[in-house]
Amino acid sequence: QKEVEQDPGPLSVPEGAIVSLNCTYSNSAFQYFMWYRQYSRKGPELLMYTYSSGNKEDGRFTAQVDKSSKYISLFIRDSQPSDSATYLCAMKAAGNKLTFGGGTRVLVKP
């Protein structure tokens, strides 16, 4: 079993819809959680990070962490075609090693 599980998608939504992305994890030592966006043939781009249970908002993006369920989510409001990309969750315990999910491919249709 992988330490971090993420549905590969693809997830197809109409423009303006809410995109909902999830990751589950098994390692209770993970304390810090990140979301990255990766466009085709580009490096991952850090969107958000959080380290506490609850919600964190940044513009159209909301990150949610539930440590008791070992479950994290990313919501994208008012989705745009430019949001079409692969979204990667990543997490770490103490230290610097990031453990990534497999990524979810998102397609926002105009």
Place this chain on the structure above:
Amino acid sequence: SAVISQKPSRDICQRGTSLTIQCQVDSQVTMMFWYRQQPGQSLTLIATANQGSEATYESGFVIDKFPISRPNLTFSTLTVSNMSPEDSSIYLCSVAKSYNEQFFGPGTRLTVL
């Protein structure tokens, strides 16, 4: 954030040869990392590049196969040695600007024939 460049952006190499990938950052950073992203898979940490000392390798990765240099706080190289088709992958350099912020370069797409 950080501006990170990698050279080459892509290469096609023959089996048994070696390729050195360069990573340059626009500011001094303490922590630099090398990741691999195999086709259709997620990112896996190869090693942490330490300035002034040997790199720290993750389980499954060894120095003889992936030698790393870190001559200063803005530059690192990763060499993929004695390549086989299984080494075909995207290799990514990453830097930590703070404890929770790691930024990635554009990647080097390697194909081994």
